Amino acid sequence: MSKRLPYLFAGCFWLSLLSTATSAQQTPQAERELQQLQQQIKQTEQQVRQQRRQLQQAEQRLQAADKALAEAARKLRDTQGRQQRLERESANLNRQQQQLQQQLAEQQQLLAEQLKSAYSLGQHDYSRLLLNQQDTGKLERVLTYYQYFNQARLRQLAQINHTVSELEQVKQQLANQQQQLQTELSALQQQQQQLSEARGSQQASVNELQALLKQQGNQLSYLRQNETTLQNTINELRRLAERNRDLSGLTAGRGKYPWPLRGRVLQRFGQNRQGGLASRGILIQGVSGANVQSIADGRVIYADWLKGYGWVIVVDHGKGFMSLYGHNQSLLKQPGDNVRAGDAIAQVGASGGQADPGLYFEIREKGEAVNPLNWLGAQ
Template identity: 85%
Template sequence: MQMRLSCLGINSMLLAVLMLPVAVAQQAPKAEQELQQLQKQIKQTEQQVRQQRRQLQQAEQKLQTADKALAEAAKKLRDTASRKQRLEQESARLSQQQQQLQQQLTEQQQLLAAQLKSAYSLGQHDYSRLILNQQETGKLERILTYYQYFNQARLRQLAEINHTVTQLEQVKQQLNNQQQQLQTELTALQQQQQQLTAARSSQQESVSNLQALLKQQGSQLAYLRQNETSLQNTINELRRLAERNKDLSGLTAGRGQYPWPLRGRVLQRFGQNRQGGLASRGILIQGVSGANVQSIANGRVIYADWLKGYGWVIVVDHGKGFMSLYGHNQSLLKQPGDNVEAGEAIAQVGASGGQADPGLYFEIREKGDAVNPLNWLGKQ
């Protein structure tokens, strides 16, 4: 009996061994198919990632282009407004000069009239009788002398009048030219305001597209980290550059008393979580587009350019390892190497670099490390 069971067990094992290649052969196509599907999914995912990266780069490029167009339009608008102001001042000066010349001409005409009246009074004498009367030769000489004096005075007065009239005509012509040029500047100003409005719309559209794309891809955190890394690398480069400015005294002396770079509500505080979860290394101050951004202290501009994630950025070195950074500007008013004083306008408020609303991003760095700006600024 045992012998029979053993034979049956051996036969079952042999049968299973014989059937194994058949089972493997049946499962092989299924495994191969799953592997191919997995490889296909990986390839599709890689293509999607590459496509998303291209879309993000295109969105960033469009944003940068829109920021530059807005800054250029704002600069043209600012320059034209300055020219218009100078023309108005020149027109006012010419108008005042015109009034003075007109008054001068009136006085000269009145003086000439008085001289003519005096000459007429002298003309009432009978000169022929005086000439024939040899006894009054002295009186004749005096009268002739008077006539010569009055004639010379009248000639001088007429020359002055002619000169004043010529000056008056020249001033009138200059004033007319100034008014025509002023009208041309006003027309250009209106066109540039339209360009500025169009540039702002383009910028807002680019910001919306970028934010929507980041939200769709779920890459806000990675985007913010890239921007922060870019900023930190820039700061590290600037630290080496700032070491050359030995004549600056730093920010230690005025801690807690420095003026605000922009008056406005603080939308985001130092250390507060930003969108994506990263802690802010500065503060965000609400502002109005085009308002002036002011340097908090004396210093020297060491950076003024567009930076990804922060838009138009200007960095001022204050010496002793202290720097202040101003971001999301509409346009910059200073260039690297410019010396600035406390309270001096260095930029204009904007929403560059991906901001939805106008405001100023402000940092203070001490030896490259971000410190809480609120500890350095005075009360608003």
Template identity: 75%
Template structure:
């Protein structure tokens, strides 16, 4: 009996090859699933870091633009005050010359011996004329002195305002320098996040899957926006200007419509090389119906032009408009950047007709 038990134990320890292979497969499946979960977590972390870096860069860029605009306004105000100061100084010099001329005339009249004329009662008409002249010159001198005093006071106010403007300008310049440093740090952080994401995608071999996810995310967003776009009855669409619209940015065409992107997916728009921080302009009038960060496309702004037409601007550094804003043709709506995972600065541009992507080059004027 004891020998039978030992035989069963030995059999149990030596499982059939099929069972051993099954266990190995199951173990490998679990290991693979763990690796996939880890890869997904790494990819999500990389995407979150990229979004945070894009957000920091967008905030810094917007602050730089606002401070630069404020600096320009202060410089214009300072220039106006400087011109006003010069004009007041010129007025003061003219008033002083006029007062000197009046004093010279009064001195000349004084040569007639005013006291002797008062005692001389023979020519009362001449006396009355002299008194009138003296009264006129005295009043003129008083008015001129009042003008000079007022001009001096105005000049002092302008000089004080100019000094205050210069102080504010200096403060804005210091803030601008600090923001430029923050912008540099944010841009470096963004580039590091982009490299990390691209390296991770290359390592995992998920470029195609990633692009498909991004494309699906964009298409879902466009489908949601179509309902909003159909509400615009006051705009005529893009049909009338086909082939004549200005480019949203001036630059080299890096990717054409339909051209295979990395991973083999056809492009639904075009990619235009741009300069970091330069203006992205609306191709024509429209209404902002989307302005937010979108996976794979970074900071995206979408304009509704009516009649089912929309234009989309992606990979921006920062957005200058909000949903609901009306924009005019050529108005700056964003700044060129490399958000959403781009290695270099550029603008991704699409035109959609009733939700379907169309070739933008057929609508834009020849460069």
């Protein structure tokens, strides 16, 4: 045994040297692999940051496009209102012109009859009639009659002059109104073109955002972020709604309320959306610019652009009930406005990243989303 120990120690020594040599050879390779891995991690982090920037920029462009579209829709709506007012005023002026023309014709007819009577009296020689009167009483009556006749004729002439003057004024006002109407019609056509261009820009932004989400595989994460933003907003609104103690809630009961928009339901409550997240409301198909109506009396507590939902308006109905209307083209009410059931509060659109126009609608009870179809009546 003692003779074998030197050989054993020698073998261990050579094994140790061999192991050290192998480790020395492997260390540079491991370091290279580690550096490559670190470089890949760095590149991946840069790609993630770049993707986030691209997504953020796409969201900003989408928000800007939504705002431009809402502004174009507002201008178009204002111009249409002015146009309708001018048309009503023009119709009133036309009626006034017709009445004045008829009045002038009647006055001219009456004057013609008076002149005819004067001519008839002239045939009897007015001066001779006065000289031949022996009865002073009869003479006074004749003089009074002629004075009355002359005064009536003068009044009639004055009325005709006044009517002619009024008629000329009305004609001038009508000409001015027609000129304004033509100006408004030109502005209307221009704003319709701007609205069309804004919709095109919005659609391009939507396509860009959807392509990025699909490319990055972030649809579910994006939807969750949007839902969290919405829930945080709802929680804040619940605190504000506590002040509206004068509102009575949805007292009509389930299945009694009118639809905010008539149309086919494209997405139901609880149905998985693109990305796999369950919907907390319903999506109703609509036409751009159609009116969105409040389902019940209440007070507007939110009216602004919200990420993922576009132009959103929230109505507090009291007793913990709220209704939410999203993806609108533009909003017609402001926070603090009281609304009645059936009032137009927004216009249908595709804001917030929608490919097609429609209304996203929610009902919340004490902050929790409930199935709107259980509360709405038949269409």
